[in-house]
Amino acid sequence: MIERLFRVSERGSTIPRELRGGLVTFMAMAYIIVLNPLILGSVTATDPSAKTDALGGILPLAQVAAVTALVAGVMTILFGVLANYPFAIATGLGINTLLAVTIAPLMSWPEAMGLVVINGFIIVILAATGFRTAVFNAVPTELKTAIAVGIGAFIAMIGLVDSGFVRRLPDAANTTVPVGLGIDGSIASWPTFVFVLGLLIVGVLVARGVRAGILIGVVLNTIIAIVVEALTRVGPGGPDNPGGWSLAVPELPSQIVGMPDLSLVGEVSFGAFARLDILTVVLLIFTLVLANFFDAMGTLTGLGRQAGLNDAQDKLPNVGRALVVEGAGAVAGGAASSSSNTLFVESAAGIAEGARTGLANVLTGLLFLLAMFFTPLYAIVPVEAAAPALVVVGALMFRQITSIELDDLRTAIPVFLTVVVMPFTYSIANGIGAGFISYVLLAATTGRARQVHPLMWVVAVLFVGYFGVGPLRELLG
Numbered sequence: 001m002i003e004r005l006f007r008v009s010e011r012g013s014t015i016p017r018e019l020r021g022g023l024v025t026f027m028a029m030a031y032i033i034v035l036n037p038l039i040l041g042s043v044t045a046t047d048p049s050a051k052t053d054a055l056g057g058i059l060p061l062a063q064v065a066a067v068t069a070l071v072a073g074v075m076t077i078l079f080g081v082l083a084n085y086p087f088a089i090a091t092g093l094g095i096n097t098l099l100a101v102t103i104a105p106l107m108s109w110p111e112a113m114g115l116v117v118i119n120g121f122i123i124v125i126l127a128a129t130g131f132r133t134a135v136f137n138a139v140p141t142e143l144k145t146a147i148a149v150g151i152g153a154f155i156a157m158i159g160l161v162d163s164g165f166v167r168r169l170p171d172a173a174n175t176t177v178p179v180g181l182g183i184d185g186s187i188a189s190w191p192t193f194v195f196v197l198g199l200l201i202v203g204v205l206v207a208r209g210v211r212a213g214i215l216i217g218v219v220l221n222t223i224i225a226i227v228v229e230a231l232t233r234v235g236p237g238g239p240d241n242p243g244g245w246s247l248a249v250p251e252l253p254s255q256i257v258g259m260p261d262l263s264l265v266g267e268v269s270f271g272a273f274a275r276l277d278i279l280t281v282v283l284l285i286f287t288l289v290l291a292n293f294f295d296a297m298g299t300l301t302g303l304g305r306q307a308g309l310n311d312a313q314d315k316l317p318n319v320g321r322a323l324v325v326e327g328a329g330a331v332a333g334g335a336a337s338s339s340s341n342t343l344f345v346e347s348a349a350g351i352a353e354g355a356r357t358g359l360a361n362v363l364t365g366l367l368f369l370l371a372m373f374f375t376p377l378y379a380i381v382p383v384e385a386a387a388p389a390l391v392v393v394g395a396l397m398f399r400q401i402t403s404i405e406l407d408d409l410r411t412a413i414p415v416f417l418t419v420v421v422m423p424f425t426y427s428i429a430n431g432i433g434a435g436f437i438s439y440v441l442l443a444a445t446t447g448r449a450r451q452v453h454p455l456m457w458v459v460a461v462l463f464v465g466y467f468g469v470g471p472l473r474e475l476l477g
């Protein structure tokens with residue numbers, strides 16, 4: 001029955017392989033349950049680093065953790081069953097940062113989440129009417145490949161930053177260089193040591209073609225991290241302990257089970273339209289939609305290609321349905337205050353492990369639902385132990401660059417911009433925007449305007465608007 005429902009052998013996979021892939025993807029993504037609360041939530045409204053909204057309101061940490069796991073679990077299972085692809089869904093780092101930094105300070109948290117819900121409905125409508133699929137199919141192959149390569153660079157960057165290997169220089173450093181190696185140019189902190197050792201372990205296992213190499217690597221890294229913490233007691237990181245663990249401290253927990261607090265579910269309001277002028281609200285929604293729309297599109301292309309699931313025209317079969325379910329993730333994420341849920345590039349870890357069907361997603365989703373009750377347990381895996389998997393998977397995705405013909409600069413420049421802007425701006429959508437605009441512009445100025453699909457023109461113009469939103473808002477006061 002499971003075999004028929006998910007067409008496991010038709011995709012050249014086996015049930016154990018799917019389950020192994022689902023577990024690896026969960027291990028690569030579980031950090032979001034710890035990280036999302038730190039981005040959106042606060043302990044108290046009076047904390048110096050509290051993420052207060054315009055009314056001084058906050059989202060409590062434990063409640064954000066619970067809804068993050070809930071929505072990721074439900075949407076990942078739904079996507080697995082309805083779209084039958086091993087692409088897991090959770091709260092996207094791009095949009096939650098946008099919400100915390102730009103949107104919530106202008107309104108209340110429920111109103112900010114209301115905008116996420118509207119963004120989700122727009123995306124679902126664009127997907128259901130076929131517009132999303134039409135754009136998906138209008139993108140030239142070399143740009144689709146560049147998106148996949150750029151995502152590889154982006155996920156490696158996420159791993160390098162989350163592990164503390166790459167760090168932001170202090171604002172007081174008075175230099176134009178934004179990031180550096182470790183602390184003051186040195187990787188001599190225990191958590192970063194665990195990451196570097198873990199990177200070597202995962203790299204060797206994967207390069208030698210060891211089955212379940214990524215999973216074995218992350219488990220080994222976690223054990224090493226627990227031993228290192230037991231011996232050194234470096235503790236949690238922070239301004240007065242820069243050499244500490246960046247999120248979870250790898251300790252055997254004293255308590256294992258707890259009931260999740262789901263009171264944020266339904267805490268949504270559409271009052272932003274009454275609080276702010278309509279143009280501001282429309283521009284904010286426009287920004288959310290473009291970022292969401294193309295992040296998912298790039299991720300789908302990259303993951304589909306990595307899994308070998310795209311057809312001869314480099315199209316993912318039944319992509320329309322996948323895009324509708326993905327859009328529903330934005331609605332669900334907004335409605336539960338976990339922020340927009342989207343396809344996660346980290347699914348590449350499970351695909352590298354062999355996952356090819358939605359069955360893998362069902363396991364990943366169930367583990368997210370289970371994590372709601374075992375929050376102390378998943379917190380054992382420190383980011384420093386999971387991040388090596390992100391970097392190695394980034395390398396696997398990056399290899400696709402060899403299939404792009406780079407002799408013609410009209411291709412090489414947009415491809416390059418797509419690949420570098422993603423990690424450097426920490427956003428898949430920004431990279432796609434830079435690539436699309438430069439592709440259309442170079443074609444138009446070198447006599448190839450007619451060869452560009454009309455939808456590419458439309459999207460490039462929309463991206464000009466996307467990048468112009470900030471300057472435009474300033475201009476209009």
Ligand SMILES: Nc1nc2[nH]cnc2c(=O)[nH]1
Binds near residue numbers: 091295428
């Ligand atoms: N595609 C994608 N993957 C992610 N993994 C973590 N955050 C994100 C995100 O915003 N988009």
